[in-house]
Amino acid sequence: MVTVERVTAEHADALLRFELENREYFARVIPDRGDAYFAEFPQRHAELLAYQEAGTDHFHVLVDDGRIVGRVNLVKIVDGTAELGYRIAESAAGRGLATWGVREVLGTPYGLRQITARTTADNVASQKVLARVGFLRTGEMELNGKPAYSFVRAAGPVDELQRGGSASG
Known part of the structure; x- marks a missing residue:
């Protein structure tokens, strides 16, 4: 069974492993984080936890049988x-986890009014996730030198009418 957990210091090693194992997969559709991200991961993780403690960001992991299979963040x-970001492990892709995880996090009462998102024009899977959870495309832009789209939706739980399917575990 897949669960959503708020990121803690205890997630550091598993989160680094998740990022390293999926680095090439992620780089196919989103900009690579760069070598410095991995070399300085412990410091970066501590910074992110400080941001979370300050309330400027909320970080979540999707955990399946003790293993991180995805991330969903509000930053x-x-x-x-807030701006939404998410990524799912290659081994877990195609199971509906991105849609499920985003729905779960959007239903968390962080006191937000509006959520924005961006995706490259060629990342059709991500665009489908955003549409399933009620985002509307608001414009065209460039993201790291590639054509991209911006999206927006009101914060809060996804309407029950939009709740088709679930994450398989």
């Missing part, structure tokens, strides 16, 4: 608005 929180 850059300002005046009730």
Whole structure:
């Protein structure tokens, strides 16, 4: 069974392993984090936990049988608005975990009014996830030199009418 957990210091090693194991897979559709991210991971993880403690970011992991299979984050929180980011392990792709995880996190009462998201134009799977959970495309942009789209939705739980399917474990 898959669960959503708020990131803690205890997740550091498993989160680094998740990122390293999926680095090439993620780089196919989103910009690579770069070597420095991995070399400085312990410090970066501590910084993220400090941001979370300050309330400017909320980080979550999707855990399946003790193993991290995804991340769903709400970052850059300002005046009730946050930006959504998520990634699912290659081994867990195609199971509906991104849609399920995003729904779960969007239903968390963080006091947000609006959530934004961005995705490259060629990341059709991510665009489908955003549509399933009620995001509307608001414009075109460039993301790391690639054509991309911006999205927005009101914060709060996903409507019951939009709740088709579930994550398999």
